[in-house]
Amino acid sequence: MPLDDLKERRPVRRAKGAVRGSDAAKPTLRTIADLTGLAVTTVSRALAGAPQIALETRQRVAHVAAEIGYLPDRAAQRLRTGRTQVISLILDPHEEILGYATSMINGLTAALRGTPYHLVISPHFSDSPQIEPVEHILRNRLADGIIFTRTQPMDDRVKLLMQNDFPFICHGRTELATPHPFVDYDNYDFAYRAAKKLIASGCAKLAIVLPPDTFTFSHHMRHGFMTAVREEGVGYEIATGISLDSKSDDIRRYFDQRLHQSSPPDGFVCGGEVVAMAIMAACHDHGLLPGREVDFVAKQTSGLFDQIRPRVETIYEDLSEAGLLMGQMLLRRIAGPVPVEELQHLQRLAEE
C-alpha cells in the first residue's frame, strides 16, 4: 500500500526520473528519502548532523548518501539559505605578469580544497573604478567572501566591506583607523634590506622604482628605502614617471636615458622580476657590468631569477603562501565572527 501511495503522490516525478534515469539521474535528498523510507526533512537534518536525529539514523543516511554519491545541489542550497559557497577573487588587469595571480590562485585553491567553496574570478576592468566589482558582488550576493589586491591607504573597498560587515581579506594594508583583515608582505623590510645589501657591496647611489603611489605598499617601500639610505648617508633617487606597473620597455627606456646623464645610480632596488630585467637590460646596453659597476637586488616571486646570469641577489616573496593564508582566514571569517587581529598577517622576510 505505501508503494501505491507513493506512486499516487508523485506520478510526474517518477515518470521524469525514469526517463532520464538511463544514465544515473542526479541523486537528491528525495532519492535518499525514498531509499531509506525517511522523510526528506529527516534526511536533510541527518546529513546536517542535527543531534535531534537518532545517531543510528544519521549513520544510515550518511551511508546511503555516500553509496549513491549524493552531493547537495548548490543552487537549491544557495536559494534557500542565501549562502553562495563562493569565494570571489577580484583580479586586476595589471596582474598579467609573471604569475602574480596564478601563485595566489594556487594558494587559494589549496585552502579551499575539501570545502564546498568554489573560487570565482571577478575581473576588475581597468576602465571602471576599483570598487565596482565589490559593489556588484555585495549588491547581488554573488559570494560569501571577497579577496582582492592592490590595497590603497584609504581604500573604498575596505570601507564598504567593513560597513557591511562582509567577510573579506585584502592583500596589503590601508591607513584607515579601523583595523581590518589583511595579508601583506613586509615591503618596508624588503626595501630596507635591499638597500642595505647594495650599500654593503659598495654602491654609492641607489635607485628604486616604486609601485604607483596610490597603493599603500608603495609608501612602505619608499619608507624602507629611505630609512636605509638615511642611516647610511648614501645618495639615492626615486624613479619618476614610471612605476612597477609600467611596461618593461618603458622602464628600460627610462633608465637608458638616465644612464646617459650625470651621476647615475649604481645600485638598484627592484621590486619585481620585470623591473629587474628592464633595468639590467638598460645597464647592459650601457656596458655596465653587474657585480662591478652596478648592483641589483630583486624581489622574486617565482624562483625564475635563480637562473639569471650574471647572478643577482634576490629576496623571495611567497605569494602562494599568501593565497593559502588568505583563503584559510577568509573561511574562518565566513564561518563566524573572528577577532580582527587573528585575520591579520604580515609575511616577514626570512632571517639571514
Added chain:
Amino acid sequence: MPLDDLKERRPVRRAKGAVRGSDAAKPTLRTIADLTGLAVTTVSRALAGAPQIALETRQRVAHVAAEIGYLPDRAAQRLRTGRTQVISLILDPHEEILGYATSMINGLTAALRGTPYHLVISPHFSDSPQIEPVEHILRNRLADGIIFTRTQPMDDRVKLLMQNDFPFICHGRTELATPHPFVDYDNYDFAYRAAKKLIASGCAKLAIVLPPDTFTFSHHMRHGFMTAVREEGVGYEIATGISLDSKSDDIRRYFDQRLHQSSPPDGFVCGGEVVAMAIMAACHDHGLLPGREVDFVAKQTSGLFDQIRPRVETIYEDLSEAGLLMGQMLLRRIAGPVPVEELQHLQRLAEE
C-alpha cells in the same frame, strides 16, 4: 479591495520586505510585478522578450527593471532551468610559472564580459587523475561549459565530454578520430622555424627540451624540430630525463653536465621562458657566449624576454588571445549546436 487582497495573501513577505527594506532590499521579479501591477509570470516573460507579451508591456517592464537595478537571482534561475551560467576553467598545478594561466584568464574574462557567465577555477590537483574534475563537474552539473589545457593524444576528458555532448574547448589537440573543439598554437611550426633560424645563424648541432610526451603538443614540437634538422642535415639531440615541466634548476643542471661532455649542442630551441633562462644560465656558467658560441630561440608568452640580455631571438605565443577565442567559442557552443569546424582554431605564427 485589491490592496487588501494583496496584504492578505502575502502578509509574511510584506513584513519581511519592510524589515530589511531599510537599505534597499534586493529587487526580485515580485518587486517589479508589484510596481507595475502585472503578474510575476508576465514580468518574467516580458524580460525574456517573449513575443506574446505586448511590446508596450515589455518596454515598461524593462524600464522599471533598469530603474530599480533588477538582476535575476542566479541561484533561482539555476535551480529552475538547470543552467549554471558558469564556465569552468580547469587549472593545472604546473601552470604556476610565468602567467600561463593568468594570460588565459585575462582572455577568458574579456570574452565573458557583458555576459552573465562567471568564471570558476576548478583546480586539478596533481595527486589525482586529470579526468577527475571533469567528471565532478559533469556529474554535478557544476558548469555549462569547460575549458582545459594540456591535452593528450587520447585524452580521456575529450572522450568523456564528447560522449556526453557537453560544451568544452581544450587548449591543444588530440589524435582522436572524431573531430573536437580546440584552440591550439602551432607548435610544429614554432619548433620548425626555431630550428631553421638556429641553423641559419650557423649552428651545427641543435638541442631541444620537449614537453612531457604525454601531451600532444610534445609530438608536434618534436616533429617540427625533426623536420627542420632533417631538411638541413645538421646534428641534433633531444634532452632526456627532463621536460618543459621540470624545475628550472634541474634543467640547468642537466645542461651543465651535458656541456662538460663531448660534442655539445650549440643551438637551443627553448619552448618557454623558463627553459630558456635555465639553458642560458648553464651556457653562461661554461663561458659560452650567446651569439658567438651558442644560439637560442625561445618561445615567449609575456614580452618579458624582450628585455633579456644578451638579446635572444623569440617567437611569440599569444595566450591571452587563446583565452579570448576559447571563451567566445565556448559561449557560442553553449548557446546551441555549432559545426565542430567552427570551434577549431590553430594559432599560426606571424609571417616574417
Added chain:
DNA sequence: GACCATGGTTGTATCGTTATAAATTTGCAT
C-alpha cells in the same frame, strides 16, 4: 490510569525563477 517531558520524525511553506496550461480580454465577422 492520566499527564507530561523527551527524543525522534514529519508536514508545510518558502527562497526566486520559469514551463505549462488556463484564463481573460480584445477585435471582428456574423
Added chain:
DNA sequence: ATGCAAATTTATAACGATACAACCATGGTC
C-alpha cells in the same frame, strides 16, 4: 447582440534544499 479566434495576461506547479512548527511514540511520574 453573439460567437470565435487571436492577442495578452495570469495561476499553478515545480526545481532541491531548509526553517519552523507540529506531530507521535515512549517512558516515567503522580
